Amino acid sequence: MTNILISGGSVAGATLAFWARRHGFNPTVVERAPALRDGGYKIDIRGAALEVVDRMGLLDEVRRRGTDMRIARFVDAKGRQMATMSAQLFGGRTGGDVEIMRGDLVHLLYEATRNDVEYLFGESITGLQETPDGVRVSFENGPPRTFDLVIGADGLHSNVRALAFGAESRFLHHLGHHISIFTVPNHLRLDRTEMMHPAPGRSVGMYATRQGDDAKAMFFFASPPRAHERRDLGRQKQLLAEVFAGQGWEVPRLLDAMEAAPDFYLDSISQVRMDHWSSGRVALVGDAAYGPSPASGQGTSLALVGAYVLAGRLALAAGDHTAGFAAYEREMRPFVEQNQRLAASNLKGMVLKSAARIRFQMLMLRLMPRLPGRDRMIERIAEPIRTAATAITIKDYPARPAQPS
Numbered sequence: 001m002t003n004i005l006i007s008g009g010s011v012a013g014a015t016l017a018f019w020a021r022r023h024g025f026n027p028t029v030v031e032r033a034p035a036l037r038d039g040g041y042k043i044d045i046r047g048a049a050l051e052v053v054d055r056m057g058l059l060d061e062v063r064r065r066g067t068d069m070r071i072a073r074f075v076d077a078k079g080r081q082m083a084t085m086s087a088q089l090f091g092g093r094t095g096g097d098v099e100i101m102r103g104d105l106v107h108l109l110y111e112a113t114r115n116d117v118e119y120l121f122g123e124s125i126t127g128l129q130e131t132p133d134g135v136r137v138s139f140e141n142g143p144p145r146t147f148d149l150v151i152g153a154d155g156l157h158s159n160v161r162a163l164a165f166g167a168e169s170r171f172l173h174h175l176g177h178h179i180s181i182f183t184v185p186n187h188l189r190l191d192r193t194e195m196m197h198p199a200p201g202r203s204v205g206m207y208a209t210r211q212g213d214d215a216k217a218m219f220f221f222a223s224p225p226r227a228h229e230r231r232d233l234g235r236q237k238q239l240l241a242e243v244f245a246g247q248g249w250e251v252p253r254l255l256d257a258m259e260a261a262p263d264f265y266l267d268s269i270s271q272v273r274m275d276h277w278s279s280g281r282v283a284l285v286g287d288a289a290y291g292p293s294p295a296s297g298q299g300t301s302l303a304l305v306g307a308y309v310l311a312g313r314l315a316l317a318a319g320d321h322t323a324g325f326a327a328y329e330r331e332m333r334p335f336v337e338q339n340q341r342l343a344a345s346n347l348k349g350m351v352l353k354s355a356a357r358i359r360f361q362m363l364m365l366r367l368m369p370r371l372p373g374r375d376r377m378i379e380r381i382a383e384p385i386r387t388a389a390t391a392i393t394i395k396d397y398p399a400r401p402a403q404p405s
Ligand SMILES: Cc1cc2nc3c(=O)[nH]c(=O)nc-3n(C[C@H](O)[C@H](O)[C@H](O)COP(=O)(O)OP(=O)(O)OC[C@H]3O[C@@H](n4cnc5c(N)ncnc54)[C@H](O)[C@@H]3O)c2cc1C
Pocket: 007, 008, 009, 010, 011, 012, 013, 030, 031, 032, 033, 037, 041, 042, 043, 044, 045, 102, 123, 124, 125, 153, 154, 155, 156, 157, 158, 159, 179, 180, 181, 285, 286, 287, 288, 291, 292, 293, 294, 296, 297, 298, 299, 300, 301, 303
């Protein structure tokens, strides 16, 4: 039986483990975090990815755990409402698209795989060496082991990509902005509501998926690449405080809350672009291979579809991993590229350059419900993401029952 080591136990990793098992492979997942990382932010599952989740038997549960967000409110520096829109339109969701907390999705994927997949938590790969019969893998803690294939599903700053393909600076394309997100007290008592406060070159939001004690604060800002701050939480917090100093609305309170936040996150909004997603017996899936950036809203869907296609193509290739990896890439690349193109235009709408643009956008949002071509305008806003999200057909691959290892 083909032994596959998957680095990363999040969306791409757990989905790949699920389908690998279905096709009769023997997957092991190595996850750096000491336990399942079930925190996080809202993410979307759209288009073709819904079909993958459905085929896993998880769609009803995913829908049941959907965020059910209701409204997005735009406010000025004094907290006065400037415009509103439905949460569905704000998130670019149409039809059956679902928004869910990342942690809820990862938890469901883990539950669907934990009984027949070996998970190694608190572990990380330190070396990969191809031998005639596989890949000899060394680990931070455990003894070395040999696997037939190794797949990097370890996210934007992928460890496997660095080990097998080279420095991330070759593959990460900065999109001119940074993002920060962390948990804050829900002092506004928000309930399934999203608040946004736009300012030139930067934008702050706060949302809560239910009227609980916690909310998320979100910051977007235009900025050059800042690689040196990536591992320094103190400097990241300082940077955020500097960029948003003097901004009105609830910003001072949100910035005060960052010190106590258990999950402070700041990173560049970057896209992964690579010529090839495999090298010998090693391949990449999800953000590690083609992270489209949070601005695209399609990272989760690409990870779900990519994992499904990779497992299916390896099964079809029946032991010829080179052919399987090549077919995975041929099938996924046009879909990936179309979705990656969403990010740049979305960013333009998320962080507006000038006060005049903000005034114009708010005016349009206020007028929209009364305009004669309202439905067509809404249709035009949602069209690019819907087209990209459905730009692949989910095929059937021969699903063999898992054999005992
Ligand atoms: C703030 C923010 C908002 C977002 N909003 C959206 C959205 O609205 N819609 C959307 O579709 N997507 C969104 N995304 C993107 C989405 O989260 C990712 O595209 C998606 O999670 C990709 O899944 P993945 O499994 O490829 O990577 P990840 O979810 O990043 O998982 C990588 C996993 O690898 C593990 N790992 C890392 N290094 C190692 C190592 N050395 N060894 C072992 N394991 C390791 C990590 O702990 C993690 O569990 C957002 C992302 C961010 C940061």
